[in-house]
Amino acid sequence: MAYRVNFTTNIVSSVSWGLFSIISIILVTGKANSMFGWRRDEILLLTAIYSVLIGVFHMLFSKNFERFSNLVYYGQLDSLLVKPIDSQFLVSFWLINYTSIFRILLGAAYTFYLLYAYHMAVSLGAVMGFISLLAIGLTLLYSVWFLCVTLTIWFPRLTNIVFFMYSVSGLTRYPQEMYRQLASYVFLFLMPITLIVTTPTKALVQRLSLAEAIMLIGFAFTLFYASRKFWKFALRYYTSASS
Numbered sequence: 001m002a003y004r005v006n007f008t009t010n011i012v013s014s015v016s017w018g019l020f021s022i023i024s025i026i027l028v029t030g031k032a033n034s035m036f037g038w039r040r041d042e043i044l045l046l047t048a049i050y051s052v053l054i055g056v057f058h059m060l061f062s063k064n065f066e067r068f069s070n071l072v073y074y075g076q077l078d079s080l081l082v083k084p085i086d087s088q089f090l091v092s093f094w095l096i097n098y099t100s101i102f103r104i105l106l107g108a109a110y111t112f113y114l115l116y117a118y119h120m121a122v123s124l125g126a127v128m129g130f131i132s133l134l135a136i137g138l139t140l141l142y143s144v145w146f147l148c149v150t151l152t153i154w155f156p157r158l159t160n161i162v163f164f165m166y167s168v169s170g171l172t173r174y175p176q177e178m179y180r181q182l183a184s185y186v187f188l189f190l191m192p193i194t195l196i197v198t199t200p201t202k203a204l205v206q207r208l209s210l211a212e213a214i215m216l217i218g219f220a221f222t223l224f225y226a227s228r229k230f231w232k233f234a235l236r237y238y239t240s241a242s243s
Helices: 002-028 040-066 068-073 077-081 087-093 098-117 124-153 160-173 184-204 210-235
Strands: none
Touching: 002 040, 002 098, 040 068, 040 087, 040 098, 040 124, 040 160, 040 184, 068 077, 068 124, 077 087, 087 124, 087 210, 124 160, 124 184, 124 210, 160 184, 184 210
16 A cells, blocks of 8 residues: 555656646746747747656656665665676666656647647658657766766765756756856856757757757767766776675
8 A cells, every 4th residue: 555655646746747847837938929039839849848858767767866875875786786787777777767657648748739739830850850859868868967976986975966966957948048148158068958858849840950959969979978988987986885
C-alpha cells in the first residue's frame, strides 16, 4: 500500500508540475500577441515541448542524479565500478522513474492540440528534424547535468547541486531571445542551455536557421565528450569504501 501511495503521489506531482508550467505561460502571454519575436502560439508550443523533454529527462536521469552523492558518500559506487558495463552508463540509467510518463503524455497531448487549434503547418521533414534535435537537446541537458554532479566525487555532500541544476533546467522553457536582454557574458554562459528546447521547437514550426542547428549539435557532442573525459578523470580521485 505504501508503494501504491508513493507511486500515486509521484504521478500527481509530475502532472502538477507539467500543468503549472503550461498554465503559468498561458497567463503570462494572455494579453500579448508576441514576445521576443515569438508569436503567442509558438511560445505555448515551446512550453508544451519543454514538458515532453523534461518529462523524458526526469524519467531517465533525475532519480539517478539525485542519488549520486549517496553512491559516493556511502561507497555504493564501488559495486557499480566492478561491473563489466560502462560505469557512466550504469550510474545514469540505474533507475527509471515511470511516473514521469504522465508528464510526457500531457506535454505531447498539448503539443498536438496547439498544432491543430492554431492550424500550424508541419511537414514530415520538420517532424523528423524536430525529433532528431529534441534527442540532441536531451543529450546536451544530460551532459550539463553529468558534468556538474561528477563534482560530488570530490565533494560527496554537495547535494545542493541537484537543486541548482533543477533551476538551470527550468531556464530551457523560455525563448532564447529573452536571454539576449542579459549582459553578454551571462548570455554566453547560458547559451547552450537556451538552445535545448528552443532549437527543436523552431525546427517544428519551420523557422530554424542552419547556424542554430549546428550550434546545438556542436554543444551537445562537445559537452557529452567532455562529460565522458571528466568522469574518467574524476574516478582517478575516487576513494572506494574498501580502501
